[in-house]
Each structure stands twice: as C-alpha cells, then as structure tokens.
Amino acid sequence: xxxxxxxxxxxxxxxxxxxxxxxxxxxxxxxxxxxxxxxxxxxxxxxxxxxxxxxxxxxxxxxxxxxxxxxxxxxxxxxxxxxxxxxxxxxxxxxxxxxxxxxxxxxxxxxxxxxxxxxxxxxxxxxxxxxxxxxxxxxxxxxxxxxxxxxxxxxxxxxxxxxxxxxxxxxxxxxxxxxxxxxxxxxxxxxxxxxxxxxxxxxxxxxxxxxxxxxxxxxxxxxxxxxxxxxxxxxxxxxxxxxxxxxxxxxxxxxxxxxxxxxxxxxxxxxxxxxxxxxxxxxxxxxxxxxxxxxxxxxxxxxxxxxxxxxxxxxxxxxxxxxxxxxxxxxxxxxxxxxxxxxxxxxxxxxxxxxxxxxxxxxxxxxxxxxxxxxxxxxxxxxxxxxxxxxxxxxxxxxxxxxxxxxxxxxxxxxxxxxxxxxxxxxxxxxxxxxxxxxxxxxxxxxxxxxxxxxxxxxxxxxxxxxxxxxxxxxxxxxxxxxxxxxxxxxxxxxxxxxxxxxxxxxxx
Numbered sequence: 001x002x003x004x005x006x007x008x009x010x011x012x013x014x015x016x017x018x019x020x021x022x023x024x025x026x027x028x029x030x031x032x033x034x035x036x037x038x039x040x041x042x043x044x045x046x047x048x049x050x051x052x053x054x055x056x057x058x059x060x061x062x063x064x065x066x067x068x069x070x071x072x073x074x075x076x077x078x079x080x081x082x083x084x085x086x087x088x089x090x091x092x093x094x095x096x097x098x099x100x101x102x103x104x105x106x107x108x109x110x111x112x113x114x115x116x117x118x119x120x121x122x123x124x125x126x127x128x129x130x131x132x133x134x135x136x137x138x139x140x141x142x143x144x145x146x147x148x149x150x151x152x153x154x155x156x157x158x159x160x161x162x163x164x165x166x167x168x169x170x171x172x173x174x175x176x177x178x179x180x181x182x183x184x185x186x187x188x189x190x191x192x193x194x195x196x197x198x199x200x201x202x203x204x205x206x207x208x209x210x211x212x213x214x215x216x217x218x219x220x221x222x223x224x225x226x227x228x229x230x231x232x233x234x235x236x237x238x239x240x241x242x243x244x245x246x247x248x249x250x251x252x253x254x255x256x257x258x259x260x261x262x263x264x265x266x267x268x269x270x271x272x273x274x275x276x277x278x279x280x281x282x283x284x285x286x287x288x289x290x291x292x293x294x295x296x297x298x299x300x301x302x303x304x305x306x307x308x309x310x311x312x313x314x315x316x317x318x319x320x321x322x323x324x325x326x327x328x329x330x331x332x333x334x335x336x337x338x339x340x341x342x343x344x345x346x347x348x349x350x351x352x353x354x355x356x357x358x359x360x361x362x363x364x365x366x367x368x369x370x371x372x373x374x375x376x377x378x379x380x381x382x383x384x385x386x387x388x389x390x391x392x393x394x395x396x397x398x399x400x401x402x403x404x405x406x407x408x409x410x411x412x413x414x415x416x417x418x419x420x421x422x423x424x425x426x427x428x429x430x431x432x433x434x435x436x437x438x439x440x441x442x443x444x445x446x447x448x449x450x451x452x453x454x455x456x457x458x459x460x461x462x463x464x465x466x467x468x469x470x471x472x473x474x475x476x477x478x479x480x481x482x483x484x485x486x487x488x489x490x491x492x493x494x495x496x497x498x499x500x501x502x503x504x505x506x507x508x509x
Contacts, residue, residue, distance in 0.1 A: 003508075008144045015107045016140050024103065026140035032115040034058045039079030045120055045128045053120040055130060057082070058138060060179065061112050062145075066105050072129070075114065078185065083129040084116060090133050104135065111141030145179065167493075171501050184496075190309050191485045191497055195262065197308040198282055198479070201301055207258035207284065212247035214240060214264065220463070221245030221402070223455040224267040227277075240266035245402065245476065246463045248285045249431060253471045260284040262481070273493040274423055277502050280481040289475035290404075290430040291414045295391055298418065298426055298477060299328055302389070302484070309488050317421050317490050320387050328418075330391040333378055340382045345374065353377070367451075371398040386419040401441040401457055403429035425484050428477035435467035 005013065019026045035056040044053055059075035059082075069088040074081050088100040108114070117134040146164040164170065170177040170184075177184050199209070217236065219226040221243030231238050244263045251259045262282045271277065286294070306313050306324045313325030331339060338344050343356060353373040357364050362380045364373050374396060393416040394406060403413035414430035432438050442459040449456035485497040495501040 009142050012109060012140070012142050012144070015109070016142070019103070019107055019137070019140065022098075022103065024137065026137060028136075028138065032058050032136070032138055034077075034115070037079040038075075038077045038082045041082060041120065041130075042080065042128060049122055049128070051120075054118075055120065056115070056117045057130070058115045059113065060141075061108065061110050061114060064108075064110060071105070075116070076179075080182070083123075083127065084118070084132045085121075085123070085129045086132050086135070090131065091135060099135075103137075108137065109141060109144070111143070111145045112137060113139040113141070146176070167495070168503070171495050172503055172506060174499055187485075187489045187491065187497060188499060190489050191481075193309050194305055194485055194488055195282075195481065197305045198301065199262070201304060202258075202260050202284060205258065207260050207286065208256055210248070210251060210256075210259050210261050212241075212244045212261055212263070216241050218458050218460050220457050220460050222265075222267075223399075223457065225269055225454050227266050227268045242267050243281075243478070244283055245478070246460060248283055249471060249474065249476070250463065250466045252285050252287050252474050253466045253469055257288070258284070258286040271502065273495065274483070276482065276494050276498055279494075279498075281478045282481060283476065283478045285431070285474055285476040287472040287474050290473065291393075291416055291428055291475055294428045294475040294477050295330075295393075295416055297475075298428070298479070299389075302418075305484070305488065315488060315490070317387075317487055318492065320421070322388060322421060322487065324389060326388070328389045328391055330393065332394040333374070333392050333396075334394075336382045336386075336390075336392055337374070337377055340385055341377070345377070369398070371396045375399055383419055383424070384422040387421055389418055389420040392417045392419055398444075400429065401445055402432055402438075404432045404434075405437070421487050423483055424480070425487070426477055426479050428475065431471070431474040431476045433467060433471040433474065435464050438467055439464055 016026050033056070036053075038057065038059065041053060041055055041057070044051065057075065057077060059077040061073055062076045062081060063074040065072045071086045073084050073086060075084060086100070086104065088097055091104065092098070092100050115136045115138050116130065116132045118130045118132040121129060121131050123129045164176060164180050170181075178188075202209070215229070215231075215238045217238060219239040219242045221241075222245070224242040226239040226242050229238050229240070230236070241263070242265055244261055244265070248259050248261060260282060262280065264278060265281055266278050268277065269275065286297075289297075303313055303324045306315055313323055315322045315324065334344075334346050341356075341360065345353060345356065348356070350370040350373065353370060354364060354368075357373055357377055360377070360381055362376050364376045368376065378392070394409070394412045395403070395415045397403075397405065397411055397413050400413040400415050403415040406412035406414050413432075416426075416428050417424050418426035432441070439459075442457060442464070445457040446459055449458075482494050482497055486492070486494060489497060491497055
C-alpha cells in the first residue's frame with residue numbers, strides 16, 4: 001500500500017507536472033556522457049589552478065544558493081562534490097531567460113540529478129567552481145533528502161551534516177546512506193578492492209575460479225542450521241548452501257589442481273554485529289598441499305590485501321593498530337588456553353573442565369562433552385584477546401569432521417583458524433581424503449543429530465563416492481569476506497560492510 005505523500009512530495013510532484021507542461025521531460029531517456037569526474041577535476045585544479053578545464057559532469061544537486069541573476073549550487077558524483085556557478089546570461093545567452101528564471105530557480109530541487117557543461121575558475125573567495133554554460137535535468141527527485149545541518153568546525157569553517165545517522169534507517173535505505181555519507185561509499189569501494197586483491201592473487205597462482213550450486217539436495221561443509229525450501233517440479237526439498245566445501249573438493253577429485261569460489265552462504269542462525277544470515281566467503285582448495293603450506297599462503301595473501309587497500313600492512317581498527325606484516329603468532333588451541341588462563345587443560349577430564357569453565361564465568365550447556373567445553377573456553381576466554389592476526393592450530397578431531405587426522409596425535413586434526421581483532425576470519429584444513437574414515441566421521445555426526453544437535457553434518461553419499469575415486473592430498477581454506485572487510489575498513493558491525501543486510505520487518509507508521 002502506498003503511503004500518503006508528504007507536503008514536500010506533493011509540491012515536487014506538481015513541479016514534475018509543470019516541467020512536462022513546459023515541454024521538459026523530467027526523466028529523459030537519452031544518454032549523457034560526462035568527460036571527467038569531480039575528483040579528476042579537483043585534482044587537475046590543485047596541480048594548476050590557472051589551467052582552464054572544459055568539463056562535462058553529471059551529478060546530484062546537494063545544495064543551492066539561489067540569488068538574482070547568479071546562483072551557486074553544489075553537485076555530487078560518485079567521486080565527490082564540486083560547486084557550480086550559474087549565471088543567467090551564461091545559461092540563457094539570448095533574450096529568453098525562462099530556463100533560468102522559471103525552471104532552474106523554481107522547479108529544480110536538492111536531490112535532482114543534472115548534467116552540466118562549463119569551465120573551471122577560481123571564485124573571489126579563492127575556491128574552485130565551474131562556470132556552467134549548459135544545464136540539463138536528468139532525473140527529478142520526488143522525495144527530499146534528509147535535512148541539512150551547517151556547523152562550524154574547529155577551523156571555523158562551515159561543515160555540512162545530514163540528519164541521517166540512525167543505523168536502522170541507514171541499513172534499510174542504503175541508497176540514501178550512500179548519497180549522504182561519503183565514508184560509506186569509501187567502505188564499499190574498499191570492500192571491492194579487497195575482493196579484487198584476493199581474486200588477482202588466486203588467478204596469478206594459477207587457481208581456477210568456479211561456481212557451485214547454491215540450492216543443494218544436502219547441506220554440508222560446516223556446522224550450521226540451513227534454510228530449507230521445496231522444488232515443485234522435482235517435488236523434493238532443497239537447502240540454501242551453508243558452505244561450498246564438498247562441491248569444491250569434488251572438483252579436486254576431478255583433476256583441477258586448485259579451485260576457488262566467492263560464495264554467498266546462508267545459515268539460519270542468530271543475528272548480531274558479527275553475524276548476518278546471508279554472508280560472503282571465499283573458499284580455496286589446492287591439491288598436493290597441507291595446512292602448514294596454507295598458513296604461509298594466507299599470511300602472504302592478507303598482507304598483500306592490506307597493501308592493496310591501504311599501501312601499508314598496518315591497519316587502524318578501533319583503538320588498535322593491526323600489523324599484517326609481522327610474522328603472525330601461532331598457538332595450538334590447548335596452548336592458547338594455557339597462555340591466556342595459565343591452566344594446562346591437556347589432561348583434564350570433562351568434570352575438571354566444567355569446573356574451570358564455571359571459575360572463568362564461561363557458560364556451557366549441561367549436555368556439552370569435553371571437546372565442546374574446550375571450544376567454549378577458547379571462544380570466550382582466548383579469542384577476544386587476540387587482536388593481532390594469530391594462527392590457532394591442531395583442533396580436537398570431534399569438532400573437525402572434514403579435516404585430516406594429525407600426523408603426530410590421532411586425537412587431533414590438521415586444522416587452523418586465523419583469529420584477528422577478536423574474531424575468526426579464516427578456517428583451514430589438511431583435507432580428509434580417506435573415504436572410509438570420512439564415512440565414520442559422518443556417521444558420528446549423524447549420531448549427534450539424533451541426540452538433538454541441529455548443526456550436525458549430514459551423511460553425503462555422493463561426496464563419499466567421489467572420495468572413493470581418490471582425492472589428492474589437499475589443503476583447503478575458507479575466508480570470511482565480511483569479517484575481513486570489517487577489519488580492513490575499521491568497522492565494528494558486519495552490517496556496515498554488507499550493502500543490504502538482513503533486517504526485521506519494517507514497522508509502518
């Protein structure tokens with residue numbers, strides 16, 4: 001149901017009608033080709049302010065100072081803002097001044113998109129402006145932008161702020177957020193640089209980018225609750241993937257030496273500033289490699305990502321400076337718990353671990369076994385203290401059903417996670433390629449599911465069949481793009497790095 005128009009919207013709709021009555025289409029279909037951007041125009045001006053630039057620009061009107069025969073407006077494109085000087089005689093060189101007097105002054109508004117042509121000059125106040133000789137309306141805005149507030153900065157300069165800072169509004173109306181907040185546009189440009197950097201490094205290493213199914217007959221590759229749907233034609237249930245791991249391993253079986261995929265995954269779980277039910281990961285699988293090799297690879301990979309985005313390995317995140325250039329610290333999971341608690345838990349039984357958890361104020365489920373308690377201790381006591389990138393290795397076999405048994409200790413697996421800024425950003429294994437052992441692990445997961453574990457993995461017969469044809473020794477990793485983007489853009493909430501995060505249903509007023 002359409003909401004009633006506000007007084008401003010009614011007035012702007014009347015302006016649309018007036019424009020049409022004057023023979024001006026407020027939404028023309030013809031292309032408009034700009035020959036530069038605001039940022040390039042400013043850059044050339046800063047190099048030589050005496051150099052006259054003939055420019056053609058398109059952008060949104062962000063402010064207006066309408067006077068008599070001359071006015072100033074500010075337009076914004078995707079690179080920044082610039083001031084336009086509009087003089088009646090330049091815009092309307094003949095006797096007919098209707099366009100300036102009636103259309104420009106009375107029928108255009110903040111938010112409208114225009115195309116202009118003109119030349120650069122320096123105003124009497126010593127700032128760049130574009131003397132505009134041609135102006136064309138490209139799109140009329142019906143809804144006004146949020147109100148503008150002018151405040152004095154510490155340098156006694158006027159600074160503009162928009163009353164659009166509520167996170168709920170910003171995430172729902174990301175289009176307005178992007179119009180008003182340059183730093184938001186910068187965040188998502190950096191996110192794109194991050195993805196490009198990873199893709200470039202994978203491509204240069206010779207790995208093949210692939211696509212695997214999002215709708216899957218069986219979900220697998222992670223511990224998570226899925227979203228379920230139904231295919232009408234096939235009359236069968238399908239699941240939105242929780243991970244793409246098992247399909248990518250099938251491709252290693254098929255003979256590709258290295259494959260990767262940037263994937264949208266979906267997990268029917270809680271939401272927080274670190275979790276969104278739809279999220280992005282990149283997974284990479286490389287044949288004839290193990291988790292030790294993968295540790296070196298990912299350390300260099302993320303170091304280069306930081307350099308590509310910031311031109312330094314040091315990244316400001318909140319009150320901390322994270323340095324991806326230094327050698328990353330390494331702990332086993334048990335070693336990390338000993339380091340941060342002072343307690344060696346290697347030989348503790350379940351009851352002893354439960355008492356330690358209680359002492360450290362770590363809540364654990366009454367049904368939790370020894371391994372789950374270890375995992376809870378690490379997650380609550382150690383992980384938040386790991387600000388610099390840190391490798392955590394050698395996890396218990398019970399919580400890593402897809403990883404290869406450790407070469408020295410059969411109770412552990414060859415697995416690592418990267419913890420940075422207090423959260424996991426990577427998870428990697430020497431991949432289990434023994435089909436008999438993998439079946440045993442799946443059956444163990446099935447027993448957990450029967451006992452009520454809603455995140456237990458399903459037994460995937462086709463994946464086991466693929467392993468039976470032989471999979472080369474393989475190293476695999478999943479990197480959380482959203483969490484890595486949070487770090488690389490200095491954001492404390494995952495919603496700040498996802499253009500359209502999942503939201504509760506909007507309340508209608």
